[in-house]
Amino acid sequence: MxxxxxxxxxxxxxxxxxxxxxxxxxxxxxxxxxxxxxxxxxxxxxxxRGVGHATRRLTYAQGAGRTGLGRLIELTAAQSAGDALITVSLAGTLLFGLPVDQARGQVALYLLITMVPFTVVAPFVGPVLDRFRSGRRYVMAGTLFARGLLCWAMAAAIGPADGLTLFPAALAVLVLSKAYNVSRAATMPSVLPADIGLVTANARVALFSLVSAGVTAAAGVGLAAWIGGEWVLRGTMVLFLAAGVSAMRLPRHVDAPDLDLDGEDGEAGEAGAGGPRRRRRWRTLFTLGPVVTEAMRANAAIRVLSGFLIFFLLFLVQEGHLGESGLSEQVLIAILAAGAGAGGLLGAVVASWVRGHSPQVIVLIALGLATATAVAGALFFSLWPAVTVAAVAGFTQEVGKLALDAIVQREIGEEVRSSTFGVVEALLQIAWVVGGLAGLLLSLLSGRSAGPIGLAVIAAAMVVALTALVNARRRRLRARKERLRATPVPVLAEGREETGTPGPPPDPEPFDPGPFDPEPFDPGPFGPEPFDPGPGDGPPGVPDPHGATEGDRPGAEGGHPRPGTTKPLTNPYA
Missing domain, CATH: 1.20.5 (Single alpha-helices involved in coiled-coils or other helix-helix interfaces)
Structure with missing residues (x-):
């Protein structure tokens, strides 16, 4: 035991x-x-941290960190990432759950609905943003904070599929996104470094926004499948709130000073002492000016092509008219989408390298390239020519829009710049919807000839638009040369004609002091005192030592520049 x-x-x-x-x-x-x-x-x-430091070096290069352009790039990239997460979170809901092969009437209704945010931005949001130029930081922050709150509301509405909450909230998000883009585009000249052009700066913003949206969308798809779209929206709310705080920390010179344009009777203040009164005009297609209108029409033609290709090729794939290679519909759609996305990204990269080239010429070159590619695609229509046309359309749309933004920022005065961007965005969206509706109609053609015929029709329309724009540009340049040639050159000397090239000035007569020699000037023990003309007494065009501007001289009110006379192309803080 x-x-x-x-x-x-x-x-x-x-x-x-x-x-x-x-x-x-x-x-x-x-x-x-x-x-x-x-x-x-x-x-x-x-x-x-290494990726963050490398990104910061790229965004702050060439003085962009000193002027505030770097912070604006990072802020726009963050808001683009938030918009991409919203799109991914709402994918599959009743807003985006319509299959492509449903009735074309439903797709046409979707196209018309996408115009609603732009009809709000153009007549209302643009003038409001012009009224609050001195608070652009707070306007951009307000759009970001509001989108964060809307994300929380949409997250609560996804589960029960509350369409009464989802639909208005999604449209409000689109309106606020466009309002942010309009305000950001109007702000660009105030943060432009001296070594960077407007096209390059806009391209740098677009490039980082596209990369941020692409990376975030890929990550958002995995997160939505793992934790659900409602939790992705709640995380997006945090992102928007943080971006709103960052917007309020932008440099103070982002806010443009308010000009006293409106009197008690609703008219603008006087342009000068006794000068005529100017009434604030709402920006329409007929009040944009010839240069901006020319660039906007070229971009509208490119947008028509882009909208046409999206829906036309999509329905061709669904009906089996692009399946020569034996690939499935999902693979064909992915190839077309990848081609268009790669073209847009390449357009932003190429535009960021453009220096010393006229934006007007860039816009016309983009339209010519899109037209030539559409004609070639109609002649040799098949899968890979269609992919090429989609890629070139994405490329030219990005390059043309960046050049158009630079033209508006350069040509339009500070007091109505946001309204102009609102009108431009609305007109371009209308052009895209028109192209999409044309794609729906031409996709009704039956047989294998539907692709070549449809693309030939849109290519012919592009040729007509390009020809009309080139002729209009030639007439405008010829008229300008004639006006310059007919402008008389004033001549002050006697005995010469009032027009023509002035001759050499006459020799001055020698000075005769007379019978008595002049008394020599005694400067005193401290030397001659330099002459100080005082503020605003110098001749026009000469820098004043007191810092006085043209508004301090007679003919301007209150020591402020006249409305519309200052259009800064470089940042004074650079």
Whole structure:
């Protein structure tokens, strides 16, 4: 009995020792796992910091960090990422759940609905933004904060599929997104460094926005499948709120000073002492000016092509008219979408390298390239020519829009710049919808000839638009040369004609002091005192040592520049 008890005690000790060994091994394994996790976390954090530092160096290059352009680029990239997450979160809901092969009437209704935000931006949001030029930072922050709150509301409405909440909230998000883009575009000249042109600066903003949206959308698809779209929207709310705080920390010179344009009777203040009164005009297609109108019409033609290709090629794929290679519909749609996306990204990259080229010429070149590609695609229609046309359409749309933004920022005065951008955005969206509706109608053609015929029709329309724009530009340049040639050159000397090239000035007569020599001037023990003309007394066009502007001279009110006379192309803080 004693031997059995002793054996039991030995077995107990052995089991206890084995347990202690197992526990020790578990502790060692856990320690090693934790150490490996800490190393991995440190490595990921180090890699993230490296990516952040590299991105900061790119966004702050060429003086962009000093003027505030770098912060504006990062802010726009953040809001683009938020918009991409909203789109991913709402994919599959009743807003975006319509299959492509449903009735074309429903797709046409969707196209018309997309115009609603722009009909609000053009007549209402643009003038409001012009009224609050001195608070652009707070306007941009307000659009970001409001979108964050709307994300929370849409997250609560996704589960029960509350269409009464989702639909108005989604339209409000689109309106606020366009309002932010309009305000950001109007702000660009105030943060432009001296070494960067307007087209390059706009392209840099677009490039970082596209990359941010693409990366975030890919990550958002995985997050939506893992935790659900409602939680992605709640995370997007945090992103928008943080971006709103960052918008309020933009440099103060982002806010343009308010000009006293409106009197008690609703008219503008006087242009000068006794000058005529000017009434604020709402921006329409007929009040944009010839240069902006020319660039806007070229971009509208490109938008018509882009909208046409999206729906025309989509329905051709659904009906099997682009399946020569035996690929599935999903693969064909993915190839077309990848081609268009790659073209847009390449357009932003190319536009960021453009320097010293006229934006008007860039717009016409983009339209000519899109037209030539559409004609070639109609002649040799198949899958890969269609992909090429889609890629070139994305490329020219991005390049043309960036050049158009630069033209508006350069040609339009500060006091109505936001209204102009609102009108431009609305007209371009209308052009895209018109192209989409044309694509729906031409996709009704049956047979294999539907693709070549439809693309030939849109190519012919592009040729007509390009020819009309080139002729209008030639007439405008010819008329300007004739006006310059007919402008008389004033000549002040006697005996010469009032027009023509002035001749050399006459030789001055020698000075005769008379019979008495003049008394020499005694400057005193401290030398002659330099002449100080006082503020605003110098001649026009000469920098005033007191910092006085043209508005300080007679003919301007209150020491402020006249409305519409200042259009800064470079930032004074550069």
């Amino acid at each position: 004693a031997g059995a008890w002793e054996r039991a005690r030995r077995a107990g000790r052995a089991m206890a020792g084995a347990g202690r060994g197992t526990l020790r091994a578990s502790r060692t394994a856990a320690t090693r796992t934790a150490s490996a996790g800490r190393v991995t976390a440190k490595g990921m954090a180090r890699a993230g």
